[in-house]
């Protein structure tokens with residue numbers, strides 16, 4: 001079985017995921033890196049060159065074909081737009097939503113603009129947050145409030161809730 005981390009960009013899926021893998025003796029997979037490897041391009045270049053719909057479709061295909069066991073899987077924040085990806089991830093793992101307030105995401109994303117986010121031109125970050133929260137909640141097996149927790153504190157909180 002695997003543990004699948006979902007949530008907004010900068011929620012800590014990648015940072016916390018790799019530490020969780022070390023502490024639990026699991027492997028670690030970051031879907032974003034698999035996408036970059038397959039495409040031989042950076043995420044932000046895929047988004048700027050091909051557009052967000054193409055990126056979502058590539059992300060859906062990569063996550064839907066993931067074949068791993070005993071792994072912590074850090075997904076990209078937009079994975080919840082991929083119906084096949086989410087069906088597959090729910091089948092191979094326990095899906096954990098790292099939930100943070102809009103204010104915290106906004107603050108962290110300020111320093112992370114070069115990563116690329118699947119944001120439509122007419123959409124504000126607040127609208128994106130409001131659009132995605134219900135999706136994360138609907139796919140989550142477990143919702144973890146990550147607000148005001150440091151990386152190590154969040155690792156412990158997640159470990160305590162993994163069945």
Ligand SMILES: Nc1ncnc2c1ncn2[C@@H]1O[C@H](COP(=O)(O)OP(=O)(O)O)[C@@H](O)[C@H]1O
Pocket residue numbers: 007008009010011012013014015016074108149150151154
């Ligand atoms: N619990 C935390 N407290 C403070 N900063 C954090 C925490 N988790 C992650 N960060 C920081 O937020 C940024 C995004 O983290 P990252 O793990 O890449 O998020 P994600 O993979 O969910 O987009 C990084 O700069 C990271 O150091």
Ligand SMILES: O=C(O)C1=C[C@@H](OP(=O)(O)O)[C@@H](O)[C@H](O)C1
Pocket residue numbers: 007008009010013014032043044075076077078115116117118119
């Ligand atoms: O939420 C998003 O729109 C995205 C999040 C990124 O991953 P992280 O959630 O790991 O930052 C990455 O997949 C891509 O740049 C788009």
Ligand SMILES: [Mg+2]
Pocket residue numbers: 013014015032074075076
């Ligand atoms: Mg990440």
